[in-house]
Amino acid sequence: MTAKRDYYEILGVDRRAGPEQLKASYRKLALKYHPDRNPDSKEAEEKFKEAAEAYEVLRDPQKRSTYDQYGHQGLQGTGFSGFRGFEDIFSSFSDIFENFFGFGGPRRSWTGARGGEDLRYDLMISFMDAAFGVQTEIEIERLQDCPTCQATGCEPGTYPEDCYHCGGTGQVGRTQGFFSIRTTCPYCRGKGRSIPYPCPECRGSGQVQRREKLSVKIPPGVDTGTSLRLTGEGEAGTWGGPPGDLYVFINVKPHSFFKRNNNDIVCQVPISFVQAALGADINVPTLREEKKLHLPKGTQPGDVFRFSGEGIPSLRGYGKGDQIIQVLVKTPTGLTKKQEALLKEFAKLDAAKLSTKIKKMFRH
Numbered sequence: 001m002t003a004k005r006d007y008y009e010i011l012g013v014d015r016r017a018g019p020e021q022l023k024a025s026y027r028k029l030a031l032k033y034h035p036d037r038n039p040d041s042k043e044a045e046e047k048f049k050e051a052a053e054a055y056e057v058l059r060d061p062q063k064r065s066t067y068d069q070y071g072h073q074g075l076q077g078t079g080f081s082g083f084r085g086f087e088d089i090f091s092s093f094s095d096i097f098e099n100f101f102g103f104g105g106p107r108r109s110w111t112g113a114r115g116g117e118d119l120r121y122d123l124m125i126s127f128m129d130a131a132f133g134v135q136t137e138i139e140i141e142r143l144q145d146c147p148t149c150q151a152t153g154c155e156p157g158t159y160p161e162d163c164y165h166c167g168g169t170g171q172v173g174r175t176q177g178f179f180s181i182r183t184t185c186p187y188c189r190g191k192g193r194s195i196p197y198p199c200p201e202c203r204g205s206g207q208v209q210r211r212e213k214l215s216v217k218i219p220p221g222v223d224t225g226t227s228l229r230l231t232g233e234g235e236a237g238t239w240g241g242p243p244g245d246l247y248v249f250i251n252v253k254p255h256s257f258f259k260r261n262n263n264d265i266v267c268q269v270p271i272s273f274v275q276a277a278l279g280a281d282i283n284v285p286t287l288r289e290e291k292k293l294h295l296p297k298g299t300q301p302g303d304v305f306r307f308s309g310e311g312i313p314s315l316r317g318y319g320k321g322d323q324i325i326q327v328l329v330k331t332p333t334g335l336t337k338k339q340e341a342l343l344k345e346f347a348k349l350d351a352a353k354l355s356t357k358i359k360k361m362f363r364h
Contacts, residue, residue, distance in 0.1 A: 012029075026051055026052075033045075034048065057075065115241045119140065119233075119244065127253060127260075130218075131220060131312050135215060136218060139214075143208070146201055146208045148199055148201040151238075163193055164187075166188060172185045216228070220313040220315075223252055263313070264312070269328065272330060273331065276327070302326060306322050306323065307322060
């Protein structure tokens with residue numbers, strides 16, 4: 001597999017280039033390698049797609065920051081996987097092509113191919129599944145190619161015909177004075193075709209609504225708000241157009257013991273007055289197992305301890321956070337008479353010790 005080129009090198013800009021410089025450089029390359037100007041050129045097609053991918057990453061501050069720190073590998077965990085084809089590129093950068101070039105996507109024949117709509121799915125997962133990742137199954141409803149007519153919209157055994165009014169071009173012309181104006185054909189709505197015998201199942205649309213189950217791989221380290229892009233799993237395109245994408249938005253259920261702070265996890269552990277005073281070794285749950293924590297003598301309420309590397313894995317695949325443990329000293333209740341007597345004796349000794357300490361302070 002050929003290694004990907006550096007995005008800054010592709011656009012021919014410095015790593016400190018600003019938004020306007022990035023846009024100007026991409027505009028120049030897109031114009032040079034546009035498919036209308038380079039028909040049947042595989043090399044130009046690849047350079048056109050390569051420049052679009054580079055611009056898509058570098059124009060987005062979050063993607064650019066990830067790329068600057070971790071390179072191409074770092075983008076894999078963000079859900080970005082490039083573009084499916086020309087339609088995807090022209091849709092994303094329509095403002096550039098229309099405002100600067102005067103044209104949009106490559107001029108095709110009268111098929112009127114259009115990409116399918118993107119879909120959104122909100123997925124609730126557990127705290128542990130977010131930490132470790134999970135393979136899960138979701139069910140979505142989407143438009144799919146009609147199985148009866150194979151997405152042609154025609155009754156089996158029949159075929160579409162060129163629109164009689166526009167001759168298959170999808171446009172009709174009219175003259176106003178010295179000017180000739182072409183507009184979208186109102187009869188075929190720009191498709192350039194008509195269907196004399198529509199498919200009985202999809203009624204000529206070429207698509208039907210279906211429910212389907214999909215397997216989704218959730219990577220370790222996701223959090224509420226993380227979105228995953230499943231390329232080509234959106235609604236079907238029309239007239240041979242590519243399908244849309246499915247965006248899965250993650251929501252994570254709160255945990256009864258752990259709380260998350262970036263990639264660190266935080267927990268509070270109750271200890272007894274005796275353990276705090278004398279010190280102790282206690283077992284503390286981590287994401288994976290129980291781990292021994294040593295409490296020194298004189299541990300105070302609110303003291304914080306840390307288990308290095310016991311937190312959430314980084315979504316980018318580099319290291320893990322820590323587990324932060326805050327101790328809560330519990331005041332004993334339901335004391336026996338003997339325990340009360342011992343504590344009163346302790347209080348007397350402690351008061352005497354404190355009094356001696358205060359006297360020494362005043363002597364100085």
